[in-house]
Amino acid sequence: MLIDDLQAVLPPEVLVRDPDVLRGFAHDEAEWAPWTLPEVVVRPRSAEHVQAVVRVCLKHGTPVVTRGAGTGLSGGANAVAGCVVLVTDRMTAIHEIDPVERLAVVGPGAVNDDLRTAAGEHGLWYPPDPASSPWSTIGGNVATNAGGVCCVKYGVTRDYVLGLQVVTGTGELVRLGRRTAKGVAGYDLAGLMVGSEGTLGVITEITVRLRGKRAPERTVAGYFDSTVAAGEAAAAIRAAGVVPSALELVDRHCLLAVDEWKNMGLSADAEVVLLGRSDAPGAAGEHEAAVMVECFEKAGATWAAQSTDQEEADALFAARRLAYPALERLGPVLTEDVCVPTHLVPEMLARIDLAAKRHNTHIANVAHIGDGNLHPLLSTPIGDEDARRRAQAAFDDIVADALALGGTVTGEHGVGLLKRPGLENELGPAVLAMHQAVKNALDPHGILNPGKVFAFHSVE
Structure with missing residues (x-):
């Protein structure tokens, strides 16, 4: 029996069978993505525990669904029938920070912000910073190749993973992978694991690259009457050759929801706020900030300026991070994650507006607009099934529009369950067959997070 075999190789405290507790580990934050109660939850404390779980599951043909903090938004960590949910939240150690080689070695359960704080104590910085950074884990960030506010200039998680x-x-x-600054021995199997959403292996330790601390950031803000005008400002900044350290869009609906929740005293006399930052030192930073303000004004900003109030600037960026949970308090929110070429951001934002009108669906907007990664938030009243169907139709239209513009179905949240149809349209049959060959080679028994990312199964 599965449970007996797990009990034989694991300490009793790492096994969870209480149905009420299982429910809390059965799914991530993706709205309307299917899930079921797992057979058992295992919360290992070591790589050896993880290996023992996988070997028992191989013996029984039992699916293994790996989960970090459960902050995902695509259904990638949702339990399937009869599975073991393997939760890495107790593998939190920051094993090493090497200030000379500028790297850190951490457990998959280490929280993103905790790593950043620990690196900061050595004068170093870990750039990937998803909105969930106060709660999400490095293992989950690696599994989905998470991005965040800084990725417009500094790249996403894949750019920082050295070894696994x-x-x-x-x-x-x-x-x-490796610990050295350079290395091209063999295929990049560590890179292959990044973004694989637990379908190719279970990550038990991560070695990441760190950077030196940056100069203080200058913040600029602009108010716009439409998302399209804000998108034109973002495209103009890119065309001007400026690479900001952050360029974020947040609309009035999100700001009001955050203020209602957190009472932060936010106000904006605009439908859309665009927030830019430059961390270039000295005169270069002043120049970048000035260029951003000029681009805001030329695109039709009703107000634009470099902030002189750091507390106010930080509050606006905090509101940007809190937009999703603030809206979620008001009812179900289906979150998009499409990414398009930066010069087509205005067109994509216009299409999102049309999708909202076409399907009579309320869509709020936040975006990592500087790199074309848009997060329309499709909100519905609690219990309104017709609104849910309309929102899902709008969701599908937005995915189709992103692909039509040469974009991708996911910039950083992952495919999970919600984006599988879109991914198949994006890749096409020949490339899907290549992915299937990789899956069959590395998971020949088909036990690792089956049904996620792709609909196909193992050859076994």
Whole structure:
């Protein structure tokens, strides 16, 4: 029996069977993505525990769904029938920070902000910063190749992963990647694991690249009457050759929802606020800030300026991060994550507006607009099934529009369950077959997060 075999190889405190507790680990934050109660939850404390779980599951043909903090928005961590949910939230150690080599070694359950704080104590910085950084784990960030506010200039999680320790789909505990600044020996198997959403292996340790601390940021803000005008400002900044350290869009609906929740005293006499930052030192930073203000004004901003109130600037960026949970308090929110070429951001924002009108769906907007990664938030009243169907239709239209503009179905949230149809349209049959070959090679028994990302199954 599965449970008996798990009990034989694991300490009793890492097994969870209480149905009420299982429910809390059965799904992530994706709205309307299907899930079921798992057979058991395992909360391992070591790589050896993880390996033991995978080997028992191989023996029984039991699916293994790996989960971090459960902050995902695509259904990638949702339990399937009869599965073991393997939760890495107790593997939180920051094993090493090497200030000379500028790297850190952490457990998959280490929280993003905790790593950033620890790196800061050595004068270093870990850039990837998803909105969920106070809660999301590095293992989950690696699994989805998470991005965040800083990625417009500094890249996403994949750009910082040097090496991984992984339990494979055949139960082997292996090390992939390197610790050196350079290395091209063999295929980039560590890179392959980044963004694989638990379908190719279970990550048990991560080695990441760190950067030196940056100069203080200058913040600029602009008010706009429409998302399209804000998109034109963002495209103009890119065309001017400025790469801001952040360029974010947040609309009035989101600001009001955050203020109602947190009482932050936010106010904006505009439908849309565009927030830019420059961390270039000295005169270069002043120049970048001035260019951003000029681009805001030329695109039709009703007001634009460099902030002289750091507390106010920080509050606006905090509101940007809190937009999703603030709206979620008011009712179900289906979150998009499309990414398009930056010069087509205004067109994509216009299409999002049309989708909202076409399907009579309320869509609020936040975006990492500087790199074309848009997060329309489709909100519906609680219990309104017709509104839910309309929102899902609008969701599908937005995905189709992003692909039509040469974009992608997900910039940083992952595919999970919600984006599987869109991914198939994006990749096409030949490339899907390549992915299936990789899946079959690394998970030949098909036990690792089955049904996520792709609809196909193992050859076994």
